[in-house]
Amino acid sequence: QSALTQPASVSGSPGQSLTISCTGTRSDIGGYNLVSWYQQQPGKAPKLLLYEVNERPSGVSDRFSGSKSGNTASLTISGLQAEDEANYFCCSYAGNRLWWVFGGGTQVSVL
Amino acid sequence: VHLTESGGNLVQPGGSLRLSCVVSGFSILTYAMTWVRQAPGKGLEWVAVIGVSGGSTYYADSVKGRFTISRDTSTNTLYLQMNSLRVEDTALYSCAKVEAGGNPDSWGQGTLVTVSS
Numbered sequence: 639q640s641a642l643t644q645p646a647s648v649s650g651s652p653g654q655s656l657t658i659s660c661t662g663t664r665s666d667i668g669g670y671n672l673v674s675w676y677q678q679q680p681g682k683a684p685k686l687l688l689y690e691v692n693e694r695p696s697g698v699s700d701r702f703s704g705s706k707s708g709n710t711a712s713l714t715i716s717g718l719q720a721e722d723e724a725n726y727f728c729c730s731y732a733g734n735r736l737w738w739v740f741g742g743g744t745q746v747s748v749l
Numbered sequence: 750v751h752l753t754e755s756g757g758n759l760v761q762p763g764g765s766l767r768l769s770c771v772v773s774g775f776s777i778l779t780y781a782m783t784w785v786r787q788a789p790g791k792g793l794e795w796v797a798v799i800g801v802s803g804g805s806t807y808y809a810d811s812v813k814g815r816f817t818i819s820r821d822t823s824t825n826t827l828y829l830q831m832n833s834l835r836v837e838d839t840a841l842y843s844c845a846k847v848e849a850g851g852n853p854d855s856w857g858q859g860t861l862v863t864v865s866s
Contacts, residue, residue: 640792674852683752683856689848727793729852737807738783738852740793 641666641739642728649747650718658744660711660728666739668709672731675704675713677724678743684727688713720748750774750855752844757860764834768860770827770844777820778803781847782827784818786840787859794840797829798847812838834864 643661650656660667660675667673673691676684686695691711692704701716711730715722728741756768768784783798797808797818806818817830827844841861845853 672851674854676856681858683843683858686854689851689854695854729793731852734807736795736809737798738785738795740785740795742792 640742641732641736642730642741644726644728644741644744646742647745647747649749650715651749652718652720654718655714655716656718656746658713658715658726658728658746660713660730660741662709662711662730662739664709666709666730666732666736667706667711669733670731671706673704673706673711674729675702675711676727676729677722678727679724687726715746718748722746723748750846752846752855752857754842754844754857754860757842757862759863759865760834761866762834762836762864764864765830765832766834766862768829768831768842768844768862770829770857772825772827772844772846775846776822777825777827777846778822780849782818782820783845783847783853784827784829784842785845785853785856786838786842786862788837788840791840796842799827831862834862836864838862839864 675688678684688704727743751773784796841859843859846855848854
């Protein structure tokens with residue numbers, strides 16, 4: 639029942655690229671360029687991967703990239719590595735009533 | 750940057766709890782801070798935010814009038830006072846720093862609140 643819709647799981651082989659989608663509405667993703675992506679390992683705090691759709695914080699690999707089209711944002715992981723196995727979730731600003739909405743998370747498996 | 754939540758516990762419906770989030774690596778005087786929760790088997794839900802000045806606070810409709818977000822800048826600690834707790838407030842509660850003009854960026858691991866009789 640998350641506000642933003644993500645696939646529950648995706649998988650890929652080492653070296654491949656994979657893309658995770660995050661679909662919202664014109665009140666959140668479609669209305670603002672304030673989409674963030676996070677990586678979360680079990681039992682650990684989420685780590686920011688991307689902010690403002692496609693900006694990377696210092697220290698985040700350039701294998702992670704983001705884009706947005708209409709009400710859907712996407713995270714692409716290039717050159718998939720075993721260490722990329724984790725849960726990934728998106729977040730969008732949604733105005734000053736709802737503030738932030740989140741995706742339900744996508745489990746990435748490296749085959 | 751490190752955020753550490755505490756204060757989660759098992760509490761009966763109608764009870765109260767105060768959650769703490771101790772921050773290191775930056776001053777909470779210079780950033781907005783927020784609480785987010787995740788109920789078992791459900792997605793993340795924004796709960797409350799306190800502005801940079803500390804004078805502006807906003808709440809999700811689901812907690813408005815029952816929860817209060819506050820901060821102590823002398824100890825660099827964020828709080829969430831939760832009153833009139835309901836079974837549906839059961840969740841892992843996490844605090845997060847808000848990047849200037851943007852979204853939550855640095856998060857804690859969370860503290861578990863269970864509301865049950």
